[in-house]
Amino acid sequence: MQQYTLKVSNRDGVGRGVARRLRAGGRIPASLYGQGKARSISVSAVDFRDLNREIGGGAALVELTDDAGVSALCLVQDVQYHAVKSTINHIDFQEVERGHAFTTNIPVYVVGEADCVGVKNEGGVLDHKSHEVEIRCRPSKLPDHVNADVTSLKVGEAIHISDLPVLEDVEYLGDPSQVVVSVQHPTVSAEATDDAGGSVAADEVPASKVSADSEQDSDSNA
Numbered sequence: 001m002q003q004y005t006l007k008v009s010n011r012d013g014v015g016r017g018v019a020r021r022l023r024a025g026g027r028i029p030a031s032l033y034g035q036g037k038a039r040s041i042s043v044s045a046v047d048f049r050d051l052n053r054e055i056g057g058g059a060a061l062v063e064l065t066d067d068a069g070v071s072a073l074c075l076v077q078d079v080q081y082h083a084v085k086s087t088i089n090h091i092d093f094q095e096v097e098r099g100h101a102f103t104t105n106i107p108v109y110v111v112g113e114a115d116c117v118g119v120k121n122e123g124g125v126l127d128h129k130s131h132e133v134e135i136r137c138r139p140s141k142l143p144d145h146v147n148a149d150v151t152s153l154k155v156g157e158a159i160h161i162s163d164l165p166v167l168e169d170v171e172y173l174g175d176p177s178q179v180v181v182s183v184q185h186p187t188v189s190a191e192a193t194d195d196a197g198g199s200v201a202a203d204e205v206p207a208s209k210v211s212a213d214s215e216q217d218s219d220s221n222a
Contacts, residue, residue, distance in 0.1 A: 002060070002144070003060075003061050003062075003063060003073075004054065004055065004060055004062045004063070005062065005064075006043060006047060006051055006062050006063070006064050007043075007044070007047065007064075007065055007066075008030070008032075008041040008042065008065070008066050009042050009043075009066065009067055010040070010041055010066050010067060010068070011029070011040045011041060011042050013040075014040055019090070023045075023087070023089075026045050027042040027043065027044055027045060028042060028043050028048060028089075028090070028091055029042050029089075029091075030042060030043055030090065030093060031090070031091075031093070032064065032072060032074065032093045033077070033093065033095065034072065034074070034095025035095060041066065043091065045087075045088065048088070048091070055144075057107060058106070058107060058144030058145045059075075059104060059105070059106040059107065059142060059144050059145065060142075060144060061074065061075060061096065061139055062074050062093070064093060072093075072095045073095065073096055073097075074093040074094060074096065075093070075094045075096060075102075075104055076091065076092075076093060077092040077094040078091070078092040079091050079092075096139050097139075098139055099138060099139070099140075100138065100139075101136050101137060101138050102137070102138075102139070103134060103136045103173065104135065105132040105133065105134050106133060106135055106142075106143055106144065106145055106146060107132055107144075107145045107146075108128075108131055108133055108146055108147075108148050108164075108181070109145050109146070109147050109148070110126070110128055110147075110150055110181055111147045111149050111151075112149045112150050112151030112152075113150055115151050116150045116151060116153055116183065117152060117153060118150075118153050118154045118155040118156075118157065118183030119150075119183060122154060122155045122183075122186075123155075123186040124155040124183040124184060124185060124186055125183070125184045125186060125187070126181065126182075126183055126184075127181065127182050127183070128180075129180060129181060129182065130161075130178060130180045130181070133146065133161060133164070133172060133173075133180070134172070134173040134174050135167075135171060135172055135173060136170075136171045136173055137167075137169055137170045137171065141167075141169040141170055143167050143170060146164055146165060146167065148164060148180050148181050150181055150183070153181075153182070154183065155183050155184070155185055155186075156183065156184075156185065157182065157183055158180075158183070159179070159180045159181050159182070160176060160177050160178060160179055161175065161176050161177070161178045161180060162177065164180065
């Protein structure tokens with residue numbers, strides 16, 4: 001597991017006015033939660049942007065170091081974005097205790113999609129239902145993600161939490177039968193005809209159903 005570092009500054013003032021001034025000066029207001037208390041801090045917007053790029057969307061631990069040289073090992077718990085500008089309004093960091101297990105979410109990456117039997121040979125559709133899974137582990141064992149290999153999946157089959165790869169000293173939480181990714185039956189758009197002869201919109205139906213209906217219509221018209 002790679003560990004990242006980020007310099008932060010302590011801040012005494014809180015409120016909208018303080019937050020606006022921080023953002024205008026190129027910093028992001030943030031909170032650090034842990035050890036039964038919360039601290040108000042700020043981080044450089046440029047430094048946090050670079051950190052996000054380096055992490056690349058995976059789970060990661062970040063060591064924060066403040067102006068006084070005090071450090072804390074943390075997770076990026078939540079990032080709040082401006083609704084219009086897409087800039088960051090606020091960040092929540094959650095401190096974790098070194099050597100002690102903690103709970104967090106890690107992303108699930110689907111691999112083998114191009115060679116998936118159900119998609120490539122059977123015309124199925126891949127359905128990635130769970131993009132994250134909850135785990136419990138010590139900080140030194142935190143994986144940045146877990147892979148779900150769909151290469152051998154056929155139409156109608158799925159990978160559940162219980163099927164995910166075993167990771168050293170990592171416990172998967174939640175329902176083991178929860179579907180992570182599956183291959184669904186192919187669907188096509190169909191137009192149904194009502195009894196009066198008019199056309200009515202139909203929901204997507206399995207291709208096999210459309211084919212069967214077409215054959216029945218052909219037999220009746222013969």
